[in-house]
Amino acid sequence: GVLEQLTIACSVEAMTLHSVGAANQDVAAQKLHVKRQQCLDEHKRIVAADNACTQLNTRRLELENDTAFHETRNEAVRVAKLNEKLQKEEQSELAAMEVHRAGVKACGACGRCEHCHAVRQKLLGVQWRVEELGDERKGAKREQEEMTRRLKQLAEEEAELGQR
Known part of the structure; x- marks a missing residue:
């Protein structure tokens, strides 16, 4: 890559320094110094990029091994499934209530049949569970x-490391 090209250029400049006359040695030495400095700068850039990649990979591993992150995601999935189940349960109970609303034998107190009383009690339980x-x-x-904030922070760190 760039480092190899600069290293070759340094070697060429060093050979030129030995082959030129005394008058041109100062110019050749200056060129050699510039090429060597470019080599050092490129090497530092490569090392910094390598360190940034290592830090980034370490951060990713930390997040992958963060059980709280996975537990939160799993809990959200569990809650969504439970909510869906409760909604289906509630819909089926409401449908059953409609069927019996006409009433088999109406209760004197509330005008609902015995089955509807049971359904109502069940619905109250479902409502409590929904709450x-x-x-x-x-x-x-x-x-x-919190996890979204942490992921956003990681993305910002990745962007910063990518710019270096």
């Missing part, structure tokens, strides 16, 4: 926002 799930969702959302 409980809402609280879980808020916690998962906070954790998800």
